[in-house]
Amino acid sequence: MSLKNIIVGQSGGPTAVINASLCGVVRESLSRKGDIGKVYGMIHGVEGFLEGRYMDLGEELGSKELDLLRVTPAAYLGSCRYKLPEDMSSEVYPQLFAKLEEMDIGYFFYIGGNDSMDTVSKLSRYGKQNQSRIRFVGIPKTIDNDLVLTDHTPGFGSAARYAASAVREIVLDSSVYQQKSVTIIELMGRHTGWLTAASVLARKYKGDNPALVYLPEHPFSMEGFARDVERELGRRRSVVVCVSEGIADKEGRFICEYGQRDLLSCMGKEALADPGAGGEAGLDQFGHKMLAGCGKVLERFIKENFGVKVRSVELNVGQRCCGMLASLTDVQEAEKAGRAGVDFALKGENGVMVAFSRKGNGEFYELEYSAVDVGKVCNREKKVPKTWILEGGNDVGEEYAEYALPLIQGAVSPPMEDGIPRYLYRKQIFPDGV
Amino acid sequence: MSLKNIIVGQSGGPTAVINASLCGVVRESLSRKGDIGKVYGMIHGVEGFLEGRYMDLGEELGSKELDLLRVTPAAYLGSCRYKLPEDMSSEVYPQLFAKLEEMDIGYFFYIGGNDSMDTVSKLSRYGKQNQSRIRFVGIPKTIDNDLVLTDHTPGFGSAARYAASAVREIVLDSSVYQQKSVTIIELMGRHTGWLTAASVLARKYKGDNPALVYLPEHPFSMEGFARDVERELGRRRSVVVCVSEGIADKEGRFICEYGQRDLLSCMGKEALADPGAGGEAGLDQFGHKMLAGCGKVLERFIKENFGVKVRSVELNVGQRCCGMLASLTDVQEAEKAGRAGVDFALKGENGVMVAFSRKGNGEFYELEYSAVDVGKVCNREKKVPKTWILEGGNDVGEEYAEYALPLIQGAVSPPMEDGIPRYLYRKQIFPDGV
Numbered sequence: 001m002s003l004k005n006i007i008v009g010q011s012g013g014p015t016a017v018i019n020a021s022l023c024g025v026v027r028e029s030l031s032r033k034g035d036i037g038k039v040y041g042m043i044h045g046v047e048g049f050l051e052g053r054y055m056d057l058g059e060e061l062g063s064k065e066l067d068l069l070r071v072t073p074a075a076y077l078g079s080c081r082y083k084l085p086e087d088m089s090s091e092v093y094p095q096l097f098a099k100l101e102e103m104d105i106g107y108f109f110y111i112g113g114n115d116s117m118d119t120v121s122k123l124s125r126y127g128k129q130n131q132s133r134i135r136f137v138g139i140p141k142t143i144d145n146d147l148v149l150t151d152h153t154p155g156f157g158s159a160a161r162y163a164a165s166a167v168r169e170i171v172l173d174s175s176v177y178q179q180k181s182v183t184i185i186e187l188m189g190r191h192t193g194w195l196t197a198a199s200v201l202a203r204k205y206k207g208d209n210p211a212l213v214y215l216p217e218h219p220f221s222m223e224g225f226a227r228d229v230e231r232e233l234g235r236r237r238s239v240v241v242c243v244s245e246g247i248a249d250k251e252g253r254f255i256c257e258y259g260q261r262d263l264l265s266c267m268g269k270e271a272l273a274d275p276g277a278g279g280e281a282g283l284d285q286f287g288h289k290m291l292a293g294c295g296k297v298l299e300r301f302i303k304e305n306f307g308v309k310v311r312s313v314e315l316n317v318g319q320r321c322c323g324m325l326a327s328l329t330d331v332q333e334a335e336k337a338g339r340a341g342v343d344f345a346l347k348g349e350n351g352v353m354v355a356f357s358r359k360g361n362g363e364f365y366e367l368e369y370s371a372v373d374v375g376k377v378c379n380r381e382k383k384v385p386k387t388w389i390l391e392g393g394n395d396v397g398e399e400y401a402e403y404a405l406p407l408i409q410g411a412v413s414p415p416m417e418d419g420i421p422r423y424l425y426r427k428q429i430f431p432d433g434v
Numbered sequence: 435m436s437l438k439n440i441i442v443g444q445s446g447g448p449t450a451v452i453n454a455s456l457c458g459v460v461r462e463s464l465s466r467k468g469d470i471g472k473v474y475g476m477i478h479g480v481e482g483f484l485e486g487r488y489m490d491l492g493e494e495l496g497s498k499e500l501d502l503l504r505v506t507p508a509a510y511l512g513s514c515r516y517k518l519p520e521d522m523s524s525e526v527y528p529q530l531f532a533k534l535e536e537m538d539i540g541y542f543f544y545i546g547g548n549d550s551m552d553t554v555s556k557l558s559r560y561g562k563q564n565q566s567r568i569r570f571v572g573i574p575k576t577i578d579n580d581l582v583l584t585d586h587t588p589g590f591g592s593a594a595r596y597a598a599s600a601v602r603e604i605v606l607d608s609s610v611y612q613q614k615s616v617t618i619i620e621l622m623g624r625h626t627g628w629l630t631a632a633s634v635l636a637r638k639y640k641g642d643n644p645a646l647v648y649l650p651e652h653p654f655s656m657e658g659f660a661r662d663v664e665r666e667l668g669r670r671r672s673v674v675v676c677v678s679e680g681i682a683d684k685e686g687r688f689i690c691e692y693g694q695r696d697l698l699s700c701m702g703k704e705a706l707a708d709p710g711a712g713g714e715a716g717l718d719q720f721g722h723k724m725l726a727g728c729g730k731v732l733e734r735f736i737k738e739n740f741g742v743k744v745r746s747v748e749l750n751v752g753q754r755c756c757g758m759l760a761s762l763t764d765v766q767e768a769e770k771a772g773r774a775g776v777d778f779a780l781k782g783e784n785g786v787m788v789a790f791s792r793k794g795n796g797e798f799y800e801l802e803y804s805a806v807d808v809g810k811v812c813n814r815e816k817k818v819p820k821t822w823i824l825e826g827g828n829d830v831g832e833e834y835a836e837y838a839l840p841l842i843q844g845a846v847s848p849p850m851e852d853g854i855p856r857y858l859y860r861k862q863i864f865p866d867g868v
Contacts, residue, residue, distance in 0.1 A: 408853035419842035
C-alpha cells in the first residue's frame with residue numbers, strides 16, 4: 001500500500017507567522033518519511049484548489065527555503081476568503097473530495113481563523129458522513145486572538161509586540177513639543193480588543209501614556225470620552241489615546257460610522273445647514289460607506305471640542321504583516337502548532353483544531369498542545385474578559401499584561417538583502433504573477 | 435581663564451536618529467575635557483530655553499545612558515517649531531544672548547532641519563554683529579532629506595529603510611488573494627519625494643511591486659493615474675501604488691485637497707446634487723480642512739472607476755519614529771555629525787552646518803564631513819533630480835537606488851525590556867511630565 005499524501009492550505013487574513021505554521025507542517029511531514037508520501041500546498045486555499053491549483057512543497061522547499069519561509073510574513077501559498085456552502089448536498093463537496101482522492105490525500109491541514117475552522121469542520125463532517133478516510137485538522141491563526149478553546153492564537157503575539165512597540169515609539173514622538181496635544185492611535189480589532197489592549201504594554205512607568213485605552217467589549221460614549229480627555233489634558237502635556245477600530249456605542253453603532261449629525265448632536269449642537277450626504281451616519285460625500293476609521297472621527301471630535309493640537313494614526317496592516325518585529329515566541333509556537341497538527345493527524349485525529357493550554361506563567365511560562373473539536377471552535381468568538389476592563393471602560397487591568405507578556409518575548413532576525421528583509425517569494429508559477 | 439560651556443538643542447520634527455546626533459555632541463564634548471566646561475541641553479529648543487529651561491547633560495547622562503540615547507527615537511530634549519524673528523532688532527536676540535553669556539556658553543549646537551538652520555544662521559549673524567564670541571553650529575536632521583549642500587541628511591536613511599521594509603511587507607500582504615486589487619501606500623514628503631522614492635528599494639525582482647511611484651516633483655494628473663492603473667491591472671493581480679503626501683496637479687493644487695467636485699469632474703461627471711461643504715475642494719463636511727491624505731482621495735477615485743478591491747495605507751509617523759528599524763549607517767553618521775560639529779566649533783567655525791560629501795559609492799561608500807555656510811542652507815530645498823524621475827512621472831530610475839542603498843544598510847538592536855525596546859526617557863524634571 002502506497003503512503004498517503006498530505007495537503008495544506010492557508011486562509012483568511014495574513015499574519016507574521018502563518019508561514020511559520022506552514023513551515024511546521026512541511027518540516028514535520030518531511031520528517032515522517034515512513035508515514036507520509038508527498039506534501040502538497042493549495043494555492044489560494046480551498047478556492048484555488050477547487051480551480052485545480054496546488055504545488056508540490058516537498059520539491060519546492062529545501063532546507064534553506066524553509067528557514068526563510070519561517071520568518072516570512074503574509075501567506076506564502078496565497079489565501080482566500082471562501083466559505084463552504086452550509087448545504088452539505090452542494091456539489092462543491094463531492095468535487096473537492098474527488099480531487100483529494102485523485103491526489104491520494106490522507107491528511108488535510110488548513111491554517112486560519114474562525115472561517116477557516118468552519119471549513120475544517122464542514123469537510124470533516126462531510127468526510128465522516130461519506131466514509132472518507134481523509135483526516136482534517138485546523139491550525140489556528142489570527143492576530144485577533146478571538147478563537148475559543150485555546151489560550152491564545154498564533155499571530156497574536158507578533159501583532160501585540162508590533163502594537164506595543166509602535167505605541168511606545170509614537171508616545172515618545174508625541175511627547176516632544178511643549179504644547180498640549182492629543183494623539184489617537186487606532187488599532188485593529190472589529191469585535192474584540194485583544195490587540196488594542198496590547199498598547200498598555202507600551203507604558204514604561206506608572207502613569208505613562210497611553211493615558212486612555214478603549215476596547216470594543218465596552219460601550220463607547222462620546223460624552224465619557226470628552227470627560228476622560230479633559231481630565232487627562234489637565235494632568236499631562238501629551239495625551240495618547242488607543243482605540244480599537246470596532247468601538248461602538250451602547251446601541252451598537254460603530255463610532256467609525258458617525259457622521260456630522262452624530263458628532264454635532266454629541267456636542268449638543270444642531271446641524272446648521274443641510275450637510276449633504278456627508279452628514280448621514282456612515283456615509284461620505286458620495287453617499288458611500290466611510291473609508292475613514294474611528295480614529296478620524298475622534299480626531300474631528302477633539303478638534304471641535306478642545307483647543308489643542310490633535311492627530312490620529314492608524315497602525316494599519318503593519319500589525320499583521322510586519323515580519324521584522326515578529327515575536328520569536330510566536331514564531332516558535334506557530335511552527336510547533338503546525339508540527340503538532342501533523343502529529344495529531346497521524347495519530348488518528350480528525351475534525352480537530354490544534355489548541356494551546358498554558359502550564360505555568362511568567363518565567364515559568366510553558367505551553368501544552370492538544371486537539372480540540374473544531375466544531376466547537378468555529379463561529380464563536382473569545383472576547384477580553386469584562387473583569388479585565390477597568391471601570392469607565394477607558395483602561396485595562398494588570399491581568400492583561402500577565403496574560404500577554406509571555407507571548408511577545410524575543411526578536412526574530414530575518415536575513416537582510418540590500419538593507420531590508422529578504423523574504424521567501426513563491427516562484428512565478430502562474431502567468432498572472434504571485 | 436575658565437573653560438567655556440556648550441549648549442545643544444533639538445528642533446523640528448523628531449527622527450529615529452536625532453538623539454544619536456545629540457549623543458555625538460555630548461560624547462565629543464565630554465572627551466574634550468581640556469577645551470570644554472559643562473555640557474547643557476535646552477529643553478524644547480530655543481523656545482524652552484527662552485523660558486529658562488535647560489539641563490546639565492554631563493550630570494544626567496552617564497556612559498550607559500548615552501548608549502541608550504544613541505538608539506532612542508524622537509527628541510530626548512524635547513523639540514519646538516519656533517522661528518526667530520526676521521527683525522534683528524527684536525528684543526528676543528539680546529534676551530537670548532544674555533542668557534547664553536550668563537551661562538558662560540562658548541559653543542551653541544542646534545540639531546534640526548531647514549527652520550533650525552535658519553535659527554543657527556540668525557544667531558550667528560546677530561552674534562557677529564554684536565561682537566559675541568559664541569560659535570553657532572548646525573547639525574543637520576530631517577527624514578525629508580531636503581537640505582542643500584549635503585549629500586544627504588541624518589534621519590533620512592532610517593526613514594528610507596523603514597519605508598522600503600514596510601512597502602515590501604505590504605506588497606507581500608497585498609499579494610495573498612487571487613482577486614484583483616489596488617493598494618495605495620501614502621508616504622511622508624510634502625515638497626520632495628526622497629522618502630517616497632525609497633519604496634522602489636522594496637522590489638525584489640524586475641517588475642515587482644510597487645508598480646507605480648509618484649513624487650511631488652512631477653505634476654500629478656488623475657487622468658494619467660487612471661491610465662497607469664488600468665495598464666497595471668492588465669498585467670498583474672495586485673497593483674501597489676506609492677505616493678508622496680504632497681503630490682499636486684499641474685496647477686499646484688494638492689491632491690489631498692481634492693473634494694467631491696474635483697473627483698467627479700476628473701471622471702467627466704457633474705455633481706448630481708448640492709454636495710454641501712463636503713464637496714468643496716479641501717473642505718470636509720464641517721467646512722474645515724480635510725483630515726485625510728491623498729491616499730484616501732486616490733482610494734475613492736479607484737473605487738469609483740475600477741471594479742476592484744482597493745485600500746489605502748498611510749505609513750504615518752513610524753517613518754520618523756521607528757527606532758526598531760533604524761539604519762545602523764544612519765545612526766553612525768548621525769552620531770559622527772554631532773561629533774564633527776563639536777570639532778568644527780572648537781576649530782573656530784561659526785555660522786556653519788555640518789555637511790556630508792560622498793567619497794566613493796556602493797561597496798566603496800565613504801563620507802567626508804565638512805562645515806558649510808549655514809546661511810546658504812536655510813530656506814532652500816533640495817528636490818529629487820528631474821532626470822531621476824521616469825517619463826510619465828510614475829517611477830524612479832536606477833540612479834535613485836545607487837544613491838540610497840548605502841544609506842539604509844545595517845540594523846540596530848535597541849536593548850529589550852518585556853519584549854519591546856527599552857528607550858531612554860528624560861527624567862520627570864518638570865511637574866507637567868515629559
